[in-house]
Amino acid sequence: MGASTELAALIDTIYGNLDGLKPSQIKALKRLYSQRLPGSSLVTSEFAQRLGAISSEIQQPLCTYINRRGQVIRVGVGTPRQTQIPPLELPRYGAERLSGIRCLATQLKNESPSEAALTAMTLQRLDALVLLSVTGEGFERRGGGATGYINATYLAHLIPDGGQTHIYWTVSPAQSLDVLSQQDLLALVEGLEAEFRREYRAQQVDQDTDRVVLVGLLTDRRYEQQFQDSIEELERLVDSAGGEVLEVLQQKREHVHPQTVVGEGKIQEIALSAQTLGANLVVFDQDLSPAQVRNLETKIGVRVVDRTEVILDIFAQRARSQAGKLQVELAQLEYMLPRLTGRGTALSRLGGGIGTRGPGETKLETERRAIKRRISRLEQEVNQLQAHRSRLRQRRQHQAVPTVAVVGYTNAGKSTLLNVLTKAEVYTADQLFATLDPTTRRLLLPNGHTILLTDTVGFIHELPPPLVNAFRATLEEVTEADGLLHVVDLSHPAWLTHIESVKDLLSDMEVTPGPSLLAFNKLDEAAPEQIEQAQARFPNALFISAVERQGLEQLCESLAQLVRYATGSSGV
8 A cells, every 4th residue: 555655646746846836737737647648659739739738827848758658757847957857766778778758848939959958858868858839828720729839849869979979869840749749759769779779789888897987076175286186096096996987077166065066067967978978987086975975876877986985996906815805895894884874764674573663673774783793893803913913023123124114105116116126026017006915025235134125005195094094004014114115106297296195194193104215216207307306306315217127226225224224223
């Protein structure tokens, strides 16, 4: 009974702005739900005239949405843009199909469909948009006494783009209602979907690859260059995670919109881009609250994630050791826990036993409690890992072997340098966060003494707090080291910003790291002006190329001096 009552209420719903409408007018609108059109007809003259009469009386545009069985499934007062079906309420359909719904809309002036109406058609992937121009009053039809309200009609529908990435629409010239009512809907739809299928197969869309639209917001608190660097970095993050960036959209606002981050118009643009490009993921270049994610997904119709979730995904892919996997899982669960809310009563179960009222324990509460238990266990294991590494460090200290932690921005070349200096076999790639697990190797210095070099996880601007917390056992390798070797990718345009980001993260650690040595890497790829700027700004820094083995002898001599200074020993 509950389901049938809910369905009846849905069928009775009139969407849009009902202010000022009389009860009799609302009743006339509700009666439209009882109408049924022939399955093969775009529109019938009788139904169109009825829409025109109501629209003329209330002096507002109307929209009715009809499925392929000819049933009216939605009635709204307003334009196609104002009354469109939310993406999450649309039926599921593939990239090669239309939604199976057409919109019959009225307008109070005679003109072609607006871009807003055509955009709404595209977002809903409608079978067709039929626009009926209402004259404002009935007129006598030639040859009979029937009263008509439709002055002209327009037909719009989507068309494939001939192998490109966008979907386009076509709009017919103004035509009479009699001509339009004779068009075969099923023939039109079948022809269009056959073309979409051919285009879809020709593009050979890889279902395993996320097709991504990036969104960046430039506020008064961010500098233009910093913003552009962040967007480019996000593109590389998505690429490292295995996604394909289709388009980058940007908006400039004074403040972040509290509900949706960007404005309503930009949301429509994002939704249109996702629809026309076939994107299945939208990535924002900033952290999103759980409410913002839900609001954006409702309006856009595809999955929405933020920068932190992309980084977490990369970490999950890159973790190789048991310790790394453990820490990544902990970070993911801590990120997921506050985002479980807002799923509504759909996850509820009916209460059991005698005398219960309403829903019992929800699946949401069960999931939250299970995640909290898992987080507690993982934190215990991370603490054990932390204690184990602490014992290893104490053992090394008793053996009087100095340690140097290699730190730097992600993809600065730390692992490559470790491999070249110590003949380690750490995985390297031109990717962000190619390696996560710390690796310690012995390095024989020119003076005959030995030190331990430890490769650490790469830093990044605004490293997500869950990752900082989860990788505290790894980052302690930095705080417990006798000295730091700060490696910088000099070929990167934002190398100076990278230095500041690493310094900020190091300063936030509970224990202040030891003295550091600055080494600019990738000298072979850096532009001459970048080298000159770095030499002028950091005259005591080293300039090396791990790949070309340039400057490594001087680096080893400087490491010996660094350790000798850090330990206060003249014998190292």
